[in-house]
Amino acid sequence: MQLTRKIIHCDCDCFYASIEMRDNPDLANLPIAVGGSPSRRGVVATCNYEARKFGIHSAMASGMARKLCPDLIIIRPDMEKYRKASELIHKVFKHYTELIEPLSLDEAFLDVSDCIQFDGSATRIAEAIRQEVRDSVGITISAGIAPNKFLAKIASDWEKPNGQFVIRPEQVSAFVATLPVKKLHGVGKVTAAKMKRLGIECCEDLRQLGEAELRKCFGSFGDRLYNLSQGIDNRAVQTDRIRKSLSVENTFAEDLPSLESCLDALPALEKQLLKRIQSLRDRYQIQKQFVKIKFHDFVGTTVEMISSTTDTNNYRALCELGFARGNKPVRLLGMGVRLIPIAENSNKENDGDQLSLSLESRAHEQIPPTTTA
Secondary structure: OOOOOOEEEEEEOOHHHHHHHHHOHHHOOOOEEEEOOHHHOOEEEEEOHHHHOOOOOOOOEHHHHHHHOOOOEEEOOOHHHHHHHHHHHHHHHOOOOOOEEEEEOOEEEEEOOOOOHHHHOHHHHHHHHHHHHHHHOOOOEEEEEEOOHHHHHHHHOOOOOOOEEEOOHHHHHHHHHOOEHHHOOOOOHHHHHHHHHOOOOEHHHHHHHOHHHHHHHHOOHHHHHHHHHOOOOOOOOOOOOOOOEEEEEEEEEEEEOOHHHHHHHHHHHHHHHHHHHHHHOOOEEEEEEEEEEEEOOOOEEEEEEEOOOOOHHHHHHHHHHHHHHHOOOEEEEEEEEEEEEOOOOOOOOOOOOOOOOOOOOOOOOEOOOOOOO
């Protein structure tokens, strides 16, 4: 059964880059990216639309971006400035509803089903939000309006940048029928390839295959696929999102050549991690420790173990196991913890970031905790 709500998905247009162009208008018509230095193996966090004309995109190595556009201006991120802008944007959201689900600094779901402004028109509310953000923050924001979160997120991309798109309840079936399956949340490269082999290209193909056959082909995910193919998504806007992990990592200017050099790099990472964990101690408990390694050839691995602490010896053991999988120079090293809330609510979703760097093939292995004398 489909629950009908009025959901707005707000997404700032190239947020970090927009803030930089706001503060330096001379950059407005130049190709710019916000990210790390090419000389230090930096990565593009975001770029403006001028840069995108050259094929530059988020998660691209800064060195590759500079090759595509020799005149690219790369700006080091100023996270404190972006957080302040984000706070102003969220103040605008609260003028219209308290039901806000932040996905990242620049992106959120809003449930305006019970909003009385503009006679309850979600379309006019979205227009007002976009104008208020433009006036108070100085950047543009795009919006998608739909009966559920799944469709609202898709709609916000439809008229980017600086636009909005509405999918009304009576339009859902026809809109979703022609939607490419690669647009569905959870359909990655592997699933998309499998669907292609089965002749599935759009949501109408999923409908024709039927719920039972989808379950047979894709397991429990088949149920979710069938619902999405009907435009059904009954997830509520979650105002208190649950964090499922916390990690820190470092991409090194020069490869770490040996296991010993990786182990030597752990204390600095652990210091950063412990500092970040402090603010979560009263709300979360640690469930696992993990170490992430990306080798010089960009192949990566993540090793984790059950643990309720941030034991240093455990991180060393995980690093040794992870390094042994490749036994070659390391370009990126990270460590973190898996978390569960002290008052667990399993219906909450994972935290989102502006940029998700899922670039490596990942392998997971659990090992028993090490013991200390």
